[in-house]
Amino acid sequence: MSSHAAPIQRLVTELSKLPGIGNRTAQRLAFYILRSSDEDAMALADAIREVKERIGLCEICFNLAEGPRCRICEDERRDPALICVVEEPSDVIPIERMHEFRGRYHVLGGALSPIDGVDADDLRIAELFRRLAAPDCIVREVVLATNPTTTGEATALHIADGLRERAPEVAVTRLASGLPVGSDLEYADEVTLGRAFAGRRAV
Ligand SMILES: [Zn+2]
Numbered sequence: 617m618s619s620h621a622a623p624i625q626r627l628v629t630e631l632s633k634l635p636g637i638g639n640r641t642a643q644r645l646a647f648y649i650l651r652s653s654d655e656d657a658m659a660l661a662d663a664i665r666e667v668k669e670r671i672g673l674c675e676i677c678f679n680l681a682e683g684p685r686c687r688i689c690e691d692e693r694r695d696p697a698l699i700c701v702v703e704e705p706s707d708v709i710p711i712e713r714m715h716e717f718r719g720r721y722h723v724l725g726g727a728l729s730p731i732d733g734v735d736a737d738d739l740r741i742a743e744l745f746r747r748l749a750a751p752d753c754i755v756r757e758v759v760l761a762t763n764p765t766t767t768g769e770a771t772a773l774h775i776a777d778g779l780r781e782r783a784p785e786v787a788v789t790r791l792a793s794g795l796p797v798g799s800d801l802e803y804a805d806e807v808t809l810g811r812a813f814a815g816r817r818a819v
Pocket of ligand 1: 674675676677678679685686687688689690
């Protein structure tokens with residue numbers, strides 16, 4: 617049984633659901649929040665509420681967006697002929713940080729993993745094919761930037777096969793090796809990622 621008052625225990629329980637936050641850290645954070653000013657604590661609560669209320673997915677690329685389209689899809693200077701396919705919205709961040717990719721994105725919402733019950737229908741693969749089949753589509757190249765993991769590789773192969781069939785005129789490339797195998801794009805540094813992008817190869 618917890619020795620905390622129920623509202624404190626509730627906060628500890630919610631905080632401990634966050635990734636990398638164990639029970640002890642959750643307690644420390646809860647006590648930190650209790651000690652902080654009403655203003656700071658409410659600002660945190662409001663920020664969480666606001667992000668859930670106002671942020672959705674872009675209707676074109678499924679990146680995070682405030683409103684129907686994300687800032688990248690809205691940006692006329694971004695090359696619409698180049699699409700980079702990633703697993704999660706968080707993968708867009710390291711690629712943007714590299715400042716070398718000037719195209720658009722397509723966020724799949726995960727990777728193929730039959731063991732976990734994730735198959736092609738659970739990802740936004742059909743939406744990618746639809747994007748490429750649009751009559752006004754001018755895409756020249758699709759860069760498959762799924763993670764260098766078993767599931768990421770399987771996803772890249774699946775999409776590459778689909779694209780060869782549906783859009784043979786579009787070049788399909790995969791990031792060069794050099795990214796730490798088995799790790800997530802999210803944790804790659806800019807230099808490594810930049811090299812992987814520059815050295816991308818046809819698949
Ligand atoms: Zn978008």
